[in-house]
Amino acid sequence: MPAAAQGVNSVPLQQRSAHAQEPRVTVNIPAQPLLSALRAFGLQTQSQVLFHEALLSGRQAVAVYGAYTPQEALELLLASTGLTIGTVRARSFTLKVVQSVPQTSRMLRWSMPAIAIS
Numbered sequence: 409m410p411a412a413a414q415g416v417n418s419v420p421l422q423q424r425s426a427h428a429q430e431p432r433v434t435v436n437i438p439a440q441p442l443l444s445a446l447r448a449f450g451l452q453t454q455s456q457v458l459f460h461e462a463l464l465s466g467r468q469a470v471a472v473y474g475a476y477t478p479q480e481a482l483e484l485l486l487a488s489t490g491l492t493i494g495t496v497r498a499r500s501f502t503l504k505v506v507q508s509v510p511q512t513s514r515m516l517r518w519s520m521p522a523i524a525i526s
Contacts, residue, residue: 445469
């Protein structure tokens with residue numbers, strides 16, 4: 409069952425038009441377990457993050473300090489966790505596992521020699 413990383417689940421999300429410029433917010437989130445970091449993110453940005461708790465097990469968030477849009481801050485927070493943003497709606501986000509390219513596909517793409525046609 410999805411969990412929400414927000415201090416109080418009844419805090420309403422701010423509704424914005426699709427064309428509105430998302431304002432920057434100041435975040436101050438030290439490196440910590442990802443679940444705790446997502447809770448801090450939700451409180452500091454007035455955003456909601458939906459995820460399955462099993463996805464967060466053993467994952468550590470990097471520190472994020474500065475002024476960012478909520479999406480930018482979340483992208484930085486998820487760096488090196490193996491997770492990424494799945495969907496975005498207003499200030500509501502879902503998380504998903506990063507899909508990696510199979511090793512053989514990467515090798516084929518980068519190991520093909522250049523061919524000169526004359």
